[in-house]
Each structure stands twice: as structure tokens, then as C-alpha cells.
Amino acid sequence: MSDTAVPTVSGLVDMAGALAEGTVSARRLTEDALRKIAAAQPELNAFRTVRAEAALAEADAADRRLAAGERLPLLGVPLAVKDDMDVTGEPTAFGCAGAFAPKTADSEAVRRLRAAGAVIVGKTQTPELGQWPFTEGEAFGQTRNPWNPAYTPGGSSGGSAAAVAAGLVPAALGSDGAGSVRIPAAWTHLVGVKPQRGRISTWPEPESFHGLTVNGVLARSVADAALLLDAASGPHPEDLHRPARISAVEAARRTPRRLRIALSFAMAFTATPKSLDPEIRSAVERLAGRLESLGHEVIPEDPRYGPIGLTFVPRATSGVRDWVARVPDPALLDPRTHEAVRTGRVLGGLALRVSRRAETALRRRVGEVFDRFDVVLTPTTATPALRIGALAGLGAMATDRAMIAACPYAWTWNVLGWPGVNIPAGLTAGGLPMGAQLLGPADSEPLLLGLAAQVEAAEGWTAVRPGDPERPALPFL
Numbered sequence: 001m002s003d004t005a006v007p008t009v010s011g012l013v014d015m016a017g018a019l020a021e022g023t024v025s026a027r028r029l030t031e032d033a034l035r036k037i038a039a040a041q042p043e044l045n046a047f048r049t050v051r052a053e054a055a056l057a058e059a060d061a062a063d064r065r066l067a068a069g070e071r072l073p074l075l076g077v078p079l080a081v082k083d084d085m086d087v088t089g090e091p092t093a094f095g096c097a098g099a100f101a102p103k104t105a106d107s108e109a110v111r112r113l114r115a116a117g118a119v120i121v122g123k124t125q126t127p128e129l130g131q132w133p134f135t136e137g138e139a140f141g142q143t144r145n146p147w148n149p150a151y152t153p154g155g156s157s158g159g160s161a162a163a164v165a166a167g168l169v170p171a172a173l174g175s176d177g178a179g180s181v182r183i184p185a186a187w188t189h190l191v192g193v194k195p196q197r198g199r200i201s202t203w204p205e206p207e208s209f210h211g212l213t214v215n216g217v218l219a220r221s222v223a224d225a226a227l228l229l230d231a232a233s234g235p236h237p238e239d240l241h242r243p244a245r246i247s248a249v250e251a252a253r254r255t256p257r258r259l260r261i262a263l264s265f266a267m268a269f270t271a272t273p274k275s276l277d278p279e280i281r282s283a284v285e286r287l288a289g290r291l292e293s294l295g296h297e298v299i300p301e302d303p304r305y306g307p308i309g310l311t312f313v314p315r316a317t318s319g320v321r322d323w324v325a326r327v328p329d330p331a332l333l334d335p336r337t338h339e340a341v342r343t344g345r346v347l348g349g350l351a352l353r354v355s356r357r358a359e360t361a362l363r364r365r366v367g368e369v370f371d372r373f374d375v376v377l378t379p380t381t382a383t384p385a386l387r388i389g390a391l392a393g394l395g396a397m398a399t400d401r402a403m404i405a406a407c408p409y410a411w412t413w414n415v416l417g418w419p420g421v422n423i424p425a426g427l428t429a430g431g432l433p434m435g436a437q438l439l440g441p442a443d444s445e446p447l448l449l450g451l452a453a454q455v456e457a458a459e460g461w462t463a464v465r466p467g468d469p470e471r472p473a474l475p476f477l
Contacts, residue, residue, distance in 0.1 A: 011462075012077060012170040012224035019066060019076040026066065026076025026119060030059035033078040033121050036168045045143045046163040048083045049090050050122040058119040065117070073231050075117030080172040082160050083123040084130060085110055085215070086204065094323065095128040095156070097139035097332040108201035108236040109173060109215050116231035124159030124172060128334050129323050130213070132399065133183050133381075133407045134391055135159055137334065142388050145188060146466040147433055151385040154184030157218065161188040164218050165466060171220075171228045173200075177213035178316065179380070179410025182422040185218055186380035186435025189424045189464065191225045191452065193217045194410075196443050197417030198241025200232045206240045209319030210352065211359075212312070212414045221462045222453040226252040229445070241417070243443055251446035252453045259296045259451065262373040263288045266302035267382070267408040270309050274405040277383045283425040283434045284379050287455070291377070294454055303369045303376060308362055308412050311355035315415075317344035318352050339396035363416055363442075370441045375451060380422045380435035381407050413439055421448045424461040 009018045009029075018024040034052050041047060055078065062076035081087065084094045086107040091100035106114065113120065125135050125143045135143035135158025145153040146166035153162040157174025161184030164172050174181045176194040185192025193216050200215035202208040217232065219225040226248035235242040265281065267274055288298045320337060321344030324330055330338075369376060383406045391402050413420045418441055425436040438448045456462065 010167055010170060011221060012219060012227050013221070015077045015170055016074055016227065020071055022066070026059040026062040027056065029076065030055050030078045030119050030121065033169055036166075037122065040166055040168055043144060043149055044146060044162050044166055045141055046124055046159045046166070046168060047080070047122045048093065048125050048140060048159065051087070051090065051120060054089065055119050055121045062117060062119060072117035073227065074113065076119060077117070078119045078121045078169055079113060079228070080122050080124050080160060080163050080169045081110055081113070081120060082157050082172070082174045083126050084175055085123070085173060087120055087123060090123060093139065094130065095126040095137050095139060096327050098327060098329040100328060108203035109232050112232050112234055113173070118231070121169060124157070124163055126156045126159060128337055129320050130156035130175065130177055130180055131320065131337065131340065132156065132391065133179070133403050134386060136388065136392065138332070144388060145385055147188065147431060151387055151432060152187070154187040154385060156180040158184045160218050161185060161190060161192075164188070164190055164220065167465070171224050172218050173228070173232060174216055174218050175208070175213050176216045176414065177209050177319070178312070178414055179407055181216035181218060182380050182410050182420060182435070182437060183407050185422040187385040187433055189433035189461065190218050190220060190422070191222050191424070192422040193225050193229055193445070193449070194413065194420045195229060195233070195445055196243045196419050198235065198239055198243050199445070200229070201234065201236045201239050203236035203239055206238055210315035210356065211417060212315050212319065222252050222449055222456050223249070226449055246443070246446055248445060248449055252449045254450045255454055256447060256450045259374040260372065261288075261291055261296050261298045262301035262303075262369055262376045263298050264300070264302045264376055264378045266305070268305035268308050268412050270404050270408065272401045272404045274382055274408045276379060279428050280379050280382065280384070280425070280434050284377065284436045287425050287436050288377060290455060290458055294458060298377070299373070301369065301373065303366045305412055306362070306365050308366070308415055311358045311362065312411060312415055313343070314347035314351040314355045317341070318348040320344055321348060336396040336399055359415065359417075366412070366416060367441055374440075374447065376439040378409050378437045378439065380409060380437045382409065384428050384432040384434060409437065418442055419445045419448055421452050423452050423455055424459070427464070
């Protein structure tokens, strides 16, 4: 095999195909990823941990397996995972400072990636305990957006989004507790899939953040996202949520029937001020027109969210409280984290139990929209990406108000546990990416992925990347 004359391959599907065909080696792809990561790290800061030596050893082992005729969906492909997932031999700091012990076993999602043959090149940055839609912190500095390094890539899966958007890896795992996959996907021009609760295991947690947080995927294309979703999906025997298996890859290849789509700009009640940026509204309305041109019926209609916000805070803050108990030195944590812990202690009893019991009624109330529509289309965020440092130094309440104002659309689906897919919606006049959500009822990933793939074919968003001629390239691109 000779790698010297092989054209560059960048997508997950393309890489997996080239490896299976023998036109590129796992070592070459891994070396290329590690080179790009090293060049990007001083400015982009996408990675908390880089597994250079271990990844190269995994790549060499993959090449031997490929040479022996073995074929697996991701055999030899370099990928990254968010630093809230355990990787054997590496700490899981989850955005925190302190000396965390190396883990002795992979999380279930990582185990499944390895079983599919993936090479894990590193763990990506996340804000402290995944709490905020920006990826900054005293423990690691600032993670920056490849489209404009003055801006955040979002959070809390900001490191994974930055790594994929910059082409350091073809796809990555993230997690989504209030939009933490979909928000950074929107702000970095990616496909971001928040799957049905339990689709990708959160083990060693039977469920994460009291059911709010699920693991998801970030990629440039729907086909790449579907391939990674299939590889990572599946339960651990002790998971609390075990949805029936789907084939995301097959779903992404199917053209959907004519759908009724509800176009919604409504925001669930939060008792805080928020408004939709006109550029984002226009971008989502343009996508609605695209969906109509593809033969679908799009009608303005809002889900009935009701008091859904009251059930979110007890679960989120109790989850933070649970996680802080594992931190080696809590004194190093952000003051806002300590405030969340105090709230979690107050709300972690009766209020938490009531919030979980309310889920069934909320699903009936919000899910009524699916008696009349197949899919809901909303903005993913209310604003484009925030500037680096925009929320630095704020108190807990001011931070909450600011992040709700920027990101009021995604978190409701975490309460319900249902799937949502961010798709790119174009760029602002200043060149920052915007996103729109396709939201569905329980277990609707096949429908959402098929629709997203249909829109992608019409929009051609995979061809638009950071560093295109009209925008100055960053030095690592």
C-alpha cells in the first residue's frame, strides 16, 4: 500500500471507505489528525487530552487487522470523544481543574466505538460539568470557533464541535443536556444529533443528569453523523433507558414521504427576557421555504410547552451536585458551580421527584403537536455565537439569564428525552454559522435523519467550510 499519492479524505464515510479499500492507512490518517491537532491546539484549544502514542499504536493495530482482511464500520478511523466520557488510561475531568485519576475502563459509548474499530485520538474540551453554552474555564482556557476565533464554538460539546469544524477529526461524540450537541453544531456549521434518551449509552451512569443528558454525535454531513450514531448506539445491561435499535445509516438514505412540518418560533416560559435575532429568524424561514420546495407542507404552529421549565432546574442542579461529589478538589470549581450545587441540595428531594413524575404529562402536552404534524422546525439558538469571554466573570443568575437569552430553544427536548437534529441554516452577514432544529417525538431519529439528508442534498452545506476564499484561513486549516 502506498499513501503518498492518495487524495485527501476528510469525511467519516469517505475515510472508512478508503481504509476498507486499502487506498489509505490508519496510521497515515491518525498521523494527519495528530499533526492538525498539534497545529491547531495553541489557538483553537479543542482538546483536553491528546493520546498521540496510544492512538498511533491503535492505528498500527487497525492496519494489521485491515491487512488480514477484517472489516468493521470504523476500522482505523481517527475520532474524538468529549471529556465527560471515560477512556481507559485517561482522566475524565469534565472541564474541571484538579488531579483526576486515570480511568480503568471505557465508558459504554467508547467501548462501542472501539468495537467498531475506531482510533481514539483524544478527549475534547467542555466547560465545567457541561453547564454552559460556551467552552471556557480556569482549568483549560478558551476553546475558539474555527469560523472566527474571537467567538465561542458553543458548549458544552464545544471542543468536539471545534475539532470537527476545523477538520481535525471527521466526527466526534458529544453530550447534550440542554442543547450541548445542537448549540455548538449550530454555531460551527455542523450536523448535530441529540438522539432518543438511551440510544447511546451513558454508562457508567445508568442515566445522566437525571435523564436530561444524552450522548450524541457531531459531523459535517448527515451520512457521517448516521454512521457514527449507529456505531456508538446500544445499551449497557444496566442502563435505565433502552430504546429499540434503529439503523441510522439506512434512514439517512431514504427520501421521506411528504411531511407536515410545524414552523415554530415560540420559546418556553422561563421568566427571563429573550428575543430572536432577525438574521436567525430569516434563515429558518428560508429553510422552511426550502422544505416546501422539496414537497413538504410547512405551517406555523407552536408546541404547548406549558410549565416545562419548572421541571428542568431540579434535574440539572441535582446532576451538578452529584458530579461535584467526585471532583478531587471542589475549591478549584467556578463560583457558579458552587451556586448550582446549593440549588441542587435544596431541589434534590421532593422537587426532583415531582419533576420526574411530571415527564409523562409533559410528553402528552407537548406531544399533542405530533397528532397533527410529523416534525417541528425551530431555530436552534436565538443568537449567533457569543464572543469569547462574553459571560466570563458573571454571577450565577446573570449567567443563567444570558445563556437562556442566547439558547432558549433546545433544552425542552432534553426534559422530554426525544430526538432533535441541528442542521446548518447558513451564515450571518458577519460570516458566523446559524442552525435550525428538526424535532420529533420518541424514537423519530429515522424520520429526522432522512429529512435532514434531503435538505442537505438541496442546500449543499458540506461544501462550505472555515477558510473558504471569502474568509481568511486560520493557520491550522
